[in-house]
Amino acid sequence: MSNRQNCDSGSLSPLELYERVTTQGDKVRSLKAAEAPKDEIDTAVKLLLSLKLMYKATTGQDYKAGSPPTDFTPINNAPAITEDDDFVDPWTVQTSSAKGVDYDKLIVRFGSSKIDKELISRIERVTGQKPHHFLRRGIFFSHRDMNQILDAYENKKPFYLYTGRGPSSEALHVGHLIPFIFTKWLQEVFDIPLVIQLTDDEKYLWKDLTVEKAYEYAIENAKDIIACGFDINKTFIFSDLDYLGMSPGFYKNIVKIQKHVTFNQVKGIFGFTDSDCIGKISFPAIQAAPSFSSTFPQIFKGKEDIQCLIPCAIDQDPYFRMTRDVAPRLGYPKPALLHSVFFPALQGAQTKMSASDPNSSIFLTDTPKQIKTKINKHAFSGGKDTIEEHRKYGGNCDVDVSYMYLTFFLEDDDKLEQLKQAYTSGALLTGELKKALIETLQPLIAAHQERRKQVTNEMQALAQALIEEDHGE
Ligand code: TRP
Secondary structure (H helix, E strand, O other): OOOHHHHHHHHOHHHHHHHHHHHHHHHHHHHHHHOOOOOHHHHHHHEEEEEHHHHHHHHHHOOOOOOOOOHHHHOOOHHHOOOOOOOOOOOOOOEEOOOOOOOOHHHHHHOOOOOOOHHHHHHHHHHHHOOOOOHOOOEEEEOOOOOHHHHHHOOOOEEEEEEEEOOOOOOOHHHHHHHOOOHHHHHHHHHEEEEEEEHHHHHHHHHOOOHHHHHHHHHHHHHHOOOOOOOOOHHHEHHHHHHHHOHHHHHHHOOOOOOOOOOHHHHHHOOOOOOOOOOEEEHHHHHHHOOOOOOOHHHHHHOOOEEEEEEEEEEHHHHHHHHHHHHHHHHHOOOOEEEEEOOEEOOOEEHHHHOOOHHOOOOOOOOHHHHHHHHHOOOOOOOOOOHHHHHHHHOOOOHHHHHHHHHHOOOHHHHHHOOOOOOOHHOOOHHHHHHHHHHHHHHHHHHHHHHHHHHHHHHHHHHHHHHHHHHOO
């Protein structure tokens, strides 16, 4: 082991180097504590110093114990965040604030960049399209390397989109649509290929589900995703359980990624412990692989250097921080990212919605009546307790879930602003704001249900066609 440390540290990532420095520091301390022979301590100290130098040369920063390099900050067990109330990883989102997670803090902690006015106007300039209301309203609020994507678009260089879903239940709720609605807009604006990964394997590993059930959910969820209206000729949806076993391109990239990420790293990033099954420990490589164009030789004709743009909710970022860290060592471009906020539960913005609690969200299978009842009964209100007080002091849009939902689904900026003003001033009552939401969601969900009915066979045929093409590769 110590020989390896000497000879290959030149090709290490910032995080690997950081870990080597930390381990070596511990070693020096324990040698000193054990009063080991002087020359042994000296050798260990020398190695520590050279690792620190290498760390500085690679990251441009001095090594600081307890603060890993910024593009790659572990989020679960980093002591620096224990006094923080918000907790975000791919499986848990928790905050004590009714306004929801503090996203500016998250940008700092994750080392991503804010989607600011300047970037939004550049998107508008470069594409000639009015930016989607998810961008204008800060619903997609953070990014990595989006400027590179816009450069590529300006220079007519190809790139592609990648997003996904873990099929943990049969019916999707409206929050699940957010990344797909936005991805559809991006596909339209840029006119580029899109791959959609359904991680039924992930859900089998994490949840109490059989393989068969997880696959069944993937097939059902794919119908809802197709119903969002992607360009059928440029979109490839696949279930991991189905597709992975028949794609050599995919599997080759998975093992390449697996070879370049250590157990220590995934422990740091995802909080895995020694008692997690090895399926979980190796899964991140499976979610990372579609970020590289060589994973899909049938789509990209074997090209390895086509950059990928990933729209996703911010809780998926740990996967892609890992991906971006290994990419250069595999000779692949780092994927760019666009991050969205979480969709709040009806009961309040403290947590992400749960597909297993029917009252925590509006499902795509809900009837108009169910939508109405759920919103009236369960949507957390920022209004005052009595009509008199409400008229006098006004409602609070920052914590009102009906208002939050309207920012996602009511496209008309003027109407949204009017509602906000009227609610804040007290002129509009909670019941009236809820009515505006009900009237926005009912037709939207009915239209979705209609489109879903029509896609069934078409989507099966499409996915199948692409898989067969890959067979012949
Ligand atoms: N892990 C994601 C989930 O549980 C699914 C997923 C796979 C994904 N690949 C992705 C999400 C790429 C966004 C982008 O929902």
